[in-house]
Amino acid sequence: MKIKQIYTSSYFGILFAAIYGIAVRIFVDNSHFKEDNDVFTITFFLITPIIISLIPIIFSKEIRQSTIKSFFFPFLSIFLFYILAFVTKLEDTLCLLILGIPYLLITGTVALLVNYFLKKQDKNNKLFSLLLLPLITLPIENSVPDKSENYKVSFSIIIDKTPQEVFPNLIEVPRLSNTDYQEGFFQLIGIPRPIESKLYNDGYNSYRIGSFTDGLELYEIITQNKKNEFVNFKIDLTKSKLRNKPTDKHILKGDYFKFQNINYTLTPLSNNQTNVELSCDYIISSKMNFYANLWAKNIILDFEKRLLKGLKTNLEKK
Template sequence: MKQYYGIFFSVIYALFFRFLSDFNIIEINSYDYFLVVPIVLGYIPFLFDQQTFVNSIYKTFFFSWISSFLFLLIAFIFHLEDIGCLIILIPTYFIVSPLVGIIIRSILKYSNKERIGNLKSNGFLLLIIPIIIGNIEKRIEKKETHFVVEQSVIINTPNKVIWGNLFAVPVLTNYMNSSAYNFLGFPNPVRSDYNPKTNVRLGYFDNGIILHEKVIDREEYKKLSFAINVQKSKLDNSQTFMHVIKKESMIFNSITYKLQSMNESKTRLTLLCDYKVRTNIPLYGEFCSKNIIVDFESKLLNALKKKIEN
């Protein structure tokens, strides 16, 4: 029976660290949450029933795997994480945690009783290590990388017609293609409303997100730039957006449309996203951000092309 306590305690332990990130005690976009906590989850079952796991490599693997699965499932059900977040977390929690358990099992199996006793007596220290590492990592200056991602499309319409659809973007639902990123929780744009008095555009997405965008630069029929006001935007419906934008792991400097007339009835429309990635795990941040933004820009431009040419 004691062996099952490890599953229960592991899930509670992981949820505890998830809540610590909400209270800004540790960083959610960090090696601590992505890697160190899964390492500890692989160790926890041995605190309750060492002999059972030493005798069975299968229980060592599956108990760690089940703990990670239940944690992520509960986090998803209670909207602590969404699918986009889970895709990032699954590799470390489903691979690292069982692997650590197997390594500890091997150490215990071929160690003397004194070493086994030391491993268990030092268990409390190991449990608090993620808190220590998390606070250290929180104080380390994040790596900041600047990117400009752009995509273009040729629209068989004069630039003046396109210009009229950029401030208040018409409803694009019937013209928007879906992609794998939508399944992962990243929404499609629906439409935009523009208030000329405040010079603000509200961008509506299909999951309820509303971006508050201020016009910061305009050159009639040639260029239009917006800046996102994160504080005035509604991001609550997406944990991924909350983690990435609200926590300033991604900072958007500007979103710019450029129009280039090719002839009287054909225009090249380019969408540029100028942003910075600030994170302790740059490989995740840089790779994911580029691919997500390229996907978003391509779908938006193609939807605009279909709507305008229709």
């Protein structure tokens, strides 16, 4: 009897739902259906939160009989899942934030809708088969090719220096102090900020190493260089020093996001001023490009704004 009481208790359903979410996360990450094993899938972003929201309701008649509990208890499962994912280092703050929007929206809505149909039922054995749904949907999803789309984000700023004074500082970015570079929300949740970049030549290519906080270093090859007017970089991630964190693993090491070109365009203005435009071209390949680009666009734009403003502050004080 005691075992049955634990099994049907509200809190057992919450715990089981959170552990189920972790199990699906590990399954998606280690599946062999796709070489890159990206977690940016419909199975993980849409189907999994639906099931997590259902589990406490399926397990407990007490929850089904309470509209308030049927709405709020699934949220407890989601928050517990977040904690477990963070503690086990399966996800970091940025990853959980990206997951947060679809998970929280889906969880409450589905819980209320399904509770309406299950409220008077004592047994819901048939619904337990939903726990196996990711085993079916993930291989089907991965058998369908991802859609690749090109995107571009640009930002420009006027610096009170001539192109001749500005250009060398774009090739080799000077060390940006905390006063120069104003950190924002994305830095608070763990995205590194640029520190400086150094120029090198291996006899074949000119390249620079861009140093960021938290030990991140990007290897950037100069592919075009028109002095005082234009310079283009391509990032070689195979020669870069990445962090051992979920964000770098999913975004930089995965195949669904790829940098194409990063370039600066300088336009001389009157009064020894220069308009500096920083542009980033990238490709997203997934089945959720709209949502992926929503985050990519805002993160890259925030980076461009803060970097150019930091450079402006650094150069104009000299």
